[in-house]
């Protein structure tokens with residue numbers, strides 16, 4: 001069949017060319033736009049089915065596969081990677097193999113540790129790997145219903161919107177709640193003052209984490225212009241919470257001190273480190289201001305380590321899609337090679353360490369160093385620039401070494 005064939009028709013529905021909007025013709029066959037749409041819908045449904053069977057595939061149930069995936073992007077943090085991988089696999093076993101006799105408890109995860117060390121990133125990478133809807137929110141802005149701020153249910157609205165309005169899909173998703181320590185009672189003398197609203201938020205979150213059917217406003221105004229309410233069952237949503245719990249070292253110190261005489265010197269040594277996270281118990285979290293029932297919902301409590309200079313350098317260079325490879329690519333697109341000397345990387349890492357921002361500040365540091373060259377890249381390339389070398393000196397505020405193509409550079413030297 002050819003386009004100029006007068007008898008051209010859709011070989012699926014039989015409609016002639018004149019009766020359809022578009023007819024795509026191949027060698028001896030034709031298909032109309034309506035049948036293409038139909039096929040596409042069938043394939044779309046197939047994708048949804050795949051999604052629901054996802055956790056059945058052996059690959060996804062093997063925690064070590066999840067860890068391998070995390071290893072590609074996240075430097076260090078072995079304990080947290082293992083805990084998260086096991087938790088996620090447990091979670092999807094629980095959902096996919098409900099048993100009458102044995103009721104598996106939910107395996108929500110609480111991740112402790114300093115800021116900028118990969119907590120959010122790990123949760124995000126797992127969700128990506130499993131192709132699950134993933135919503136991140138910050139506990140700081142959450143309030144009890146009726147108070148100014150986002151109420152706890154807003155988290156669910158966000159998850160549904162990430163799942164493109166598909167509630168069923170959202171019901172199997174992952175929610176990461178950052179800064180969970182901010183809804184605890186605050187301050188050192190936590191036993192004296194009670195932060196009632198923080199406790200209220202914990203209570204509300206607790207219900208959601210345990211599993212409840214919540215009615216939430218449909219976020220998507222296009223699909224639900226009348227502001228409809230949607231019902232969502234949270235019992236199969238996996239919750240991962242993270243927090244730095246600043247000051248909890250003192251609680252750990254006091255507890256250990258009471259039981260072990262030699263701890264003072266250990267604590268003194270730890271002053272500048274965050275080594276204590278691995279010693280945190282549920283009791284410490286309760287003393288910190290979390291309500292016991294809330295802490296009790298986290299079957300898995302894990303921690304991330306503070307990042308050392310070596311780790312920070314590795315983060316710059318090694319992960320898939322590392323910051324350096326991203327910037328190298330940006331310059332490559334303008335035909336310029338970008339090189340960092342080892343000492344420059346060390347200096348950037350040391351700077352991040354001083355600021356105590358861990359990996360969080362790295363991108364900003366690079367951006368600061370490179371902005372000038374990004375701005376001039378096109379012009380410089382036209383003048384024959386071939387390579388930019390970033391040295392320790394450059395990091396400290398001096399110019400980078402610019403290497404021009406000799407022939408070209410001479411002609412443009414004027």
Ligand SMILES: Nc1ncnc2c1ncn2[C@@H]1O[C@H](COP(=O)(O)OP(=O)(O)O)[C@@H](O)[C@H]1O
Pocket residue numbers: 073074075076077114115116117118119120121122242315319359360
């Ligand atoms: N261990 C790590 N390996 C690789 N990159 C990291 C690591 N920790 C942090 N980063 C980088 O720093 C950014 C901020 O980290 P994030 O996961 O948000 O920290 P946290 O949630 O612990 O405060 C990440 O987006 C990532 O680019």
Ligand SMILES: [Mg+2]
Pocket residue numbers: 116119120121178242
């Ligand atoms: Mg975070």
